[in-house]
Amino acid sequence: MNISRRVLCAAALLTAASPLGFHASAAPSAPKIRVGVLKFGTVNWELDTIKHNKFDTANGVDVEVVYFAGEDATNVAMLAGDLDVIVSDWLWVSRQRSEGEDLTLAPYSTAVGAIMVKEDAPIRAIPDLVGKKIGVTGGSLDKSWLLIQGLAQRDHKIDLTREAEIVFGAPPLLSEKAVSGELDAVLNFWHFCARLEANGFRRLIGADDAARALGASGPVSALGYVFHDKWANENPDVATSFIKASAQAKKLLAESDAEWQRLAPVVRAEGRELEVLRDRYREGIPRRPLAEEESDAAKLYEILAELGGEKLVGEARHMAPGTFWAALKT
Known part of the structure; x- marks a missing residue:
């Protein structure tokens, strides 16, 4: 490689x-x-x-x-x-x-975080997050969260902070809540996302996807x-x-x-x-x-x-x- x-x-x-x-x-x-x-x-x-x-x-x-x-x-x-x-x-x-x-x-x-959902969840795109409970690691100024919000606003005219229930918390806790079904989706750091992926979750959208959609020509460290x-x-x-x-x-x-x-x-x-x-x-x-x-x-x-x-x-x-x-x- x-x-x-x-x-x-x-x-x-x-x-x-x-x-x-x-x-x-x-x-x-x-x-x-x-x-x-x-x-x-x-x-x-x-x-x-x-x-x-x-x-x-x-x-x-x-x-x-x-x-x-x-x-x-x-x-x-x-x-x-x-x-x-x-x-x-x-x-x-x-x-x-x-x-x-x-x-x-x-x-x-x-490597960046992503919004993860359970494999069988009926959430397939950003608009499906409306009305859902989303866990977010890193706080309201987390870069990944801001980029995904920006994409939701630009492409779907959706303000996720108003049209979904946002729960902030520590990475391990939010992963546990996602596994237990207390959250419909979770935006976590990349390695927590990988662990979720290995245990029945899939990526809905990554911060890298949002970055490219908003103008980046490739992966940014x-x-x-x-x-x-x-x-x-x-x-x-x-x-x-x-x-x-x-x-x-x-x-x-x-x-x-x-x-x-x-x-x-x-x-x-x-x-x-x-x-x-x-x-x-x-x-x-x-x-x-x-x-x-x-x-x-x-x-x-x-x-x-x-x-x-x-x-x-x-x-x-x-x-x-x-x-x-x-x-x-x-």
């Missing part, structure tokens, strides 16, 4: 920059990269793959995973300078740049590895080495079912559920040139700014230049 050209470019840059090469072991003094993640987040699957297969040491760096209980805590630690890398979305990065921070992003995954421009500029080999290690992990996860079997305890899934999670993860590996993703993200930003307003994006009505790491465009 092919990996994106931007990653291959980063790999070429690393070959020229690092005298160690791809397969040499890191010296004891290998630069450490502190990566902050949620303890049970899906990013751990890739980071575990990096560490287990020593993709970091092979590229002359030492990835140290630092666990946090919530996204806000990782963001605060990043802004305080306590971490080198976190995972967040381009909306947050753009807002921080607009407010004076020098954060930038390297795409991590295009929902999340990326976020770091400071200053850190990347001062440590270009280290930053590029981390991106290369990530690409190697993605390549292995894209090609090796055995690696997924090894990861099963980390993923906390087996059988059909593990297979669906594996397949959806693979679908979410970014493969487009960075310039294309950046262009589409800029289009979606303006739509989201209109839908979510200042509470979502702050005062900036356009995506901040430099939101996507410029080094990956070469």
Whole structure:
């Protein structure tokens, strides 16, 4: 399975920059990269793959995973300078740049949530959601929810916030309520959707479907590895080495079912559920040139700014230049 050209470019840059090469072991003094993640987040699957297969040491760096209980805590630690890398979305990065921070992003995954319904549910299209009880993860300003609302309004003149009963809640709780039949439909994060898919649910519409319908030309990374421009500029080999290690992990996860079997305890899934999670993860590996993703993200930003307003994006009505790491465009 092919990996994106931007990653291959980063790999070429690393070959020229690092005298160690791809397969040499890191010296004891290998630069450490502190990566902050949620303890049970899906990013751990890739980071575990990096560490287990020593993709970091092979590229002359030492990835140290630092666990946090919530996204806000990782963001605060990043802004305080306590971490080198976190995972967040381009909306947050753009807002921080607009407010004076020098954060930038390297795409991590295009996997996004979807509205899920039971396989035998009589709900086949957005208009069928009228009058139904819908669970929504992430709150009223969740990007996936806003995009689906925007599509419902544009194509069907339906205001889902008024014409359906919306219930906000935590991902596991909403999935449980959907399985028990307390909800007619649920919009959840991609990995919860995959687990539901493995247990008798189907996708009604994904946030990626809504994004394309609203103007994106292809998949846009929902999340990326976020770091400071200053850190990347001062440590270009280290930053590029981390991106290369990530690409190697993605390549292995894209090609090796055995690696997924090894990861099963980390993923906390087996059988059909593990297979669906594996397949959806693979679908979410970014493969487009960075310039294309950046262009589409800029289009979606303006739509989201209109839908979510200042509470979502702050005062900036356009995506901040430099939101996507410029080094990956070469």
